[in-house]
Ligand SMILES: O=C(O)C1=C[C@@H](OP(=O)(O)O)[C@@H](O)[C@H](O)C1
């Protein structure tokens with residue numbers, strides 16, 4: 001799909017969609033619980049749909065109650081000969097691989113699109129140490145696992161992705177023996193805190209002391225009534241739009257959220273913005289905008305929105321953690337450099353540092369999303385302040401996390 005973006009003032013309020021990260025965790029917890037859980041605030045992104053389809057194949061029963069409420073009755077036993085797909089979701093695939101390793105069954109797992117090129121070699125090295133037979137396609141999909149995973153004490157490397165750690169934390173409580181997991185070089189730590197919090201809502205206990213997780217065995221997931229949070233990652237595009245001068249506000253977010261991307265507020269403050277949070281609404285006053293420095297190592301999904309912010313700030317802004325973007329839906333550092341480059345923005349990638357030479361000026365031209373939802377959304381907001389029209393190809397990539405993005409964009 002091609003999207004034409006005309007320069008315009010984005011004015012109005014946006015209620016952002018559900019956090020797909022929160023929703024995927026909750027769906028899987030509910031599928032593992034004995035009994036019926038009720039999830040409210042579900043979204044309809046591709047990643048959420050893929051997780052729902054997977055747990056249904058695993059034997060969970062899903063009853064839609066309304067557009068945003070579902071009931072899930074947990075699986076009784078895992079069917080034989082399962083072939084699961086996580087769609088294009090890195091999180092979905094990594095959680096499902098660990099969780100299905102908890103059963104005495106052979107399960108094969110795959111995905112599509114960019115997920116086929118994302119590394120899975122963590123499983124080759126780590127799962128056998130929990131007694132799981134595993135084979136990958138030289139560290140890529142498809143994967144075959146045969147559990148059951150057995151609890152043990154292990155040190156694991158957390159530098160590639162927190163998603164593997166989240167997966168182990170979801171699977172290990174079901175093992176007969178207790179485990180401890182010491183995570184060395186942990187990245188995206190807030191996502192792991194989020195996993196532990198969601199697990200606690202479904203009755204699972206995990207202790208964490210300085211990245212050493214203690215996981216008692218023989219735990220049983222309990223059904224829950226769970227309210228899925230609105231998404232700080234989706235909100236980042238609108239909050240940055242507000243910071244660069246659009247009179248747009250965002251509703252539905254909670255300030256108490258554990259979501260990593262709530263850190264956007266810190267970046268906005270570093271860039272001289274004033275945040276106004278009134279009841280359910282957040283507004284941003286960007287009248288004092290200035291070039292900024294920010295470390296996004298543990299909130300890597302903020303890079304695309306922060307690139308727009310830096311483009312609008314006069315002077316050189318730096319964002320640390322760009323090496324963490326190599327294995328996302330696209331190589332996001334390169335994708336941002338290439339596409340914003342076409343719009344006249346100079347970006348250097350100096351090892352782990354993204355250096356952005358902002359001037360406040362962008363020009364409209366033909367750009368491409370690299371089939372990456374976050375690149376698509378950031379180019380949309382960039383196009384709104386560009387000089388001239390922007391044509392974005394592969395704009396439909398937004399459906400991975402925010403299917404209504406263009407409808408919301410056009411409504412403003
Ligand atoms: O656990 C999660 O929900 C996620 C963790 C992050 O991945 P990494 O841990 O690989 O940084 C993030 O980029 C991804 O969009 C969602």
Ligand SMILES: C=C(OP(=O)(O)O)C(=O)O
Nearest residue numbers: 088089090091092301328
């Ligand atoms: C990287 C992302 O998701 P995932 O890793 O779950 O595919 C994302 O949503 O930006």
